[in-house]
């Protein structure tokens with residue numbers, strides 16, 4: 001007798017649930033999405049024991065009448081699509097008609113729902129697929145769905161649930177995504193009877209971000225740059241974190257497509273590219289990206305949890321997002337604000353004193369400094385007294401050296417006065433950026449100018465090295481490097497770029513071969529060229545520990561003004577840290 005059986009419907013639902021409902025957070029996501037699709041403006045999520053004991057969602061949406069309520073928990077039932085052609089332009093969050101059936105097959109579920117124009121509500125209960133009859137009850141319009149003891153008949157799945165805290169973390173993340181995508185919703189999250197979030201529909205996006213990320217809010221919401229673009233049926237609105245609030249992972253990249261949180265490799269790549277050279281390797285930007293496009297221009301029917309989509313014109317999406325973000329980032333001053341050290345005096349005693357005493361001591365100290373310091377300082381440093389609140393002018397005769405308004409320290413950093421404070425510049429990093437931009441500009445127009453070496457310099461080359469140089473002959477030509485074979489395993493450099501005159505040709509070629517060898521696989525020509533220019537800039541730039549003449553420093557400061565994004569070196573490290581006079585005045589208790 002044959003072994004193959006048709007599975008009963010509940011088994012089918014349980015198996016489907018395996019795909020859609022991974023953990024309590026998936027239940028929250030599916031149910032809140034249903035509430036949004038039902039037109040709710042106010043949604044309350046209540047969770048107990050990380051969602052393992054109870055998940056309850058209440059909305060003020062359109063509700064379900066008795067017929068729909070009886071139908072909604074059957075497999076493959078939906079009100080959102082009717083014909084296969086509807087699949088070509090899905091405007092709702094749900095459409096697969098499997099969430100409610102899946103949830104009801106793996107937990108105890110109770111639903112109460114009432115449509116706006118009916119006088120009474122209806123209730124239905126389902127215990128792991130066993131449905132009760134409908135019973136009338138009283139309730140406000142809208143829908144409440146309670147889900148208890150998830151996976152309680154599936155010990156293997158239940159065992160995979162993590163601690164209440166971890167599951168709550170996942171739920172909070174789902175809630176955060178929904179809250180970011182739906183500014184216009186009143187949203188509340190209650191955990192074990194305590195309100196975690198109450199978000200008002202009056203909040204704007206920045207306010208919402210502040211409320212959703214309370215620990216890191218001050219640095220996140222204060223360091224976001226806004227950009228908007230709309231072309232070719234694609235509207236992009238973004239709040240981008242400045243490099244100084246970058247993270248070690250990409251958890252803070254929130255991408256929404258028509259209100260749906262998505263993960264997409266093209267978009268992630270565009271974001272990464274937009275920040276190229278502005279972030280150190282291994283750092284990820286904070287980005288909130290909202291995309292609006294025609295529903296017909298992408299397919300959401302790709303993944304059971306609908307977190308992936310397929311764009312019909314992914315190149316357009318990539319290039320437009322990259323363009324919008326990059327343009328804004330390059331046009332923004334991204335200098336790192338310096339952090340002033342804590343004041344040293346009496347810090348350890350102050351920490352343990354009661355707050356009132358803290359203030360009194362601090363006030364007395366400030367008073368002391370106010371009275372005594374300016375006189376001594378003026379004598380020592382030749383400051384001329386001037387009106388309070390104004391920046392002190394420097395006396396010409398006594399301190400001619402300060403007139404330059406810059407200073408090289410430890411042969412590595414330059415301290416320079418600016419209009420409203422001063423900056424500390426990493427001389428190597430800044431010079432590297434300047435040369436890099438110069439190289440990019442020139443090479444975009446033409447190949448680099450080169451000069452012939454008086455005596456060609458020869459070098460030994462491995463078979464793979466020679467191969468790498470041969471494959472990239474166009475690149476070396478563009479750089480203005482002329483190479484000729486000199487023997488079976490020897491080559492010679494005949495000409496070398498003028499701009500890199502300070503660099504040892506052989507040293508450069510060796511590193512170039514290594515780079516070409518390493519990067520052979522999977523780098524497009526543009527990226528490869530970029531890496532080579534990075535390397536060239538690094539080699540040609542003045543080094544840390546190199547004493548600079550006044551004119552060299554002045555040149556560097558002048559070039560800094562003209563650089564496109566002088567605040568970061570090509571590898572993304574900061575070149576400049578700035579301090580404002582306001583910070584100094586605060587620190588010295590002048591204000």
Ligand code: ADP
Nearest residue numbers: 034038072078079094095096097098099100143
């Ligand atoms: P889908 O969302 O893919 O349509 P679901 O299984 O999630 O499938 O829901 C089935 C149907 O139940 C929905 O199409 C909708 O008509 C109805 N429904 C679900 N939740 C609600 C709700 N909160 N308010 C009103 N109707 C709902």
Ligand code: MG
Nearest residue numbers: 030034094099
């Ligand atoms: Mg749904």
